Amino acid sequence: MRSWIFLQAELGNFHHRGTIFSFALKMSFAAVILSVLLILAVMPPLAFFGVLPFTLALTISYSIALSWLLSGVVCGILSLIVGHAMYQLTLSRAEFEKLSRIDMLSGLLNRRAFAEALDSIDDGASLVIFDVDRFKAINDRFGHACGDAVIIGVSAILASAFDGTSVVARLGGEEFGVIVSGGDLEERLQRIEAVKTQIARRSIAADGCDISITISGGIADLVPGRSKEAVYASADKALYLAKALGRNRVVHERNALNHTWHHHLAESGLGVQGAVPDYDDTQRAFGI
Numbered sequence: 001m002r003s004w005i006f007l008q009a010e011l012g013n014f015h016h017r018g019t020i021f022s023f024a025l026k027m028s029f030a031a032v033i034l035s036v037l038l039i040l041a042v043m044p045p046l047a048f049f050g051v052l053p054f055t056l057a058l059t060i061s062y063s064i065a066l067s068w069l070l071s072g073v074v075c076g077i078l079s080l081i082v083g084h085a086m087y088q089l090t091l092s093r094a095e096f097e098k099l100s101r102i103d104m105l106s107g108l109l110n111r112r113a114f115a116e117a118l119d120s121i122d123d124g125a126s127l128v129i130f131d132v133d134r135f136k137a138i139n140d141r142f143g144h145a146c147g148d149a150v151i152i153g154v155s156a157i158l159a160s161a162f163d164g165t166s167v168v169a170r171l172g173g174e175e176f177g178v179i180v181s182g183g184d185l186e187e188r189l190q191r192i193e194a195v196k197t198q199i200a201r202r203s204i205a206a207d208g209c210d211i212s213i214t215i216s217g218g219i220a221d222l223v224p225g226r227s228k229e230a231v232y233a234s235a236d237k238a239l240y241l242a243k244a245l246g247r248n249r250v251v252h253e254r255n256a257l258n259h260t261w262h263h264h265l266a267e268s269g270l271g272v273q274g275a276v277p278d279y280d281d282t283q284r285a286f287g288i
Helices: 002-011 018-048 056-099 111-119 135-142 144-161 185-201 228-244 253-268 279-285
Strands: 125-132 167-172 175-181 203-206 209-212 215-222 250-252
Touching: 018 056, 111 167, 111 175, 111 228, 125 135, 125 144, 125 185, 125 228, 135 144, 135 209, 144 167, 144 175, 144 185, 144 203, 144 209, 175 185, 185 215, 185 250, 215 228, 215 253, 228 250, 228 253, 250 253
Parallel strands: 215 250
Antiparallel strands: 125 175, 125 215, 167 175, 203 209
């Protein structure tokens, strides 16, 4: 990669066709200059030994003219060929980089690109992990082609529901990730809830069937000083709780925390006795 960057800086950026011609022109001038320098270095010794057919000045003039004609033209043609090859290589490299970041089925970013985007955001955003409810049952009942249609349909809804400040990706299987940016927390929660409701109200046409689906989501907040691993783990736990509570719902990590706390009270009997559980331990379990 470093060698490629140095080559681009020295020879030009081959993302544009115009660079090919400027590259060929540079190489032609370089070849002619080298030829002229070689002529000026070789001709005087030859003239000293009397082997030149003409006078030194005339021989140098003819040689320089031929260097422009031969070296310039030949090197220019070869440089055009090389420049075109580098242009195609640059396009292929750019396409490869794009494909390596895109999920082929959904057209969304893949997990790798999503992780890079997540690392670049520190605050003012929420991470939500969506999961299509009972997706295995959809595959078993309607077939994998219909399952793919569901993934494509959900991807289209998510991509259109969140604006350009947000990042939408397919994390794998029936799981999606969204970094919701902009607004305060309540506004972000409303947008996430609206997407969940929109998907539940729509059916996806696939192979002659209208498939009704729902999604569940877990939400965690990105705040300064909090590791991305902790945010992801907390959103994942909130998603697990959303599934356990009956699906077709989104759960914020704070609500998941409260639910875990009250569940801990009920199981331990502390609520009856009026004792207070170790709230800090529960917070640490959710990475908060």
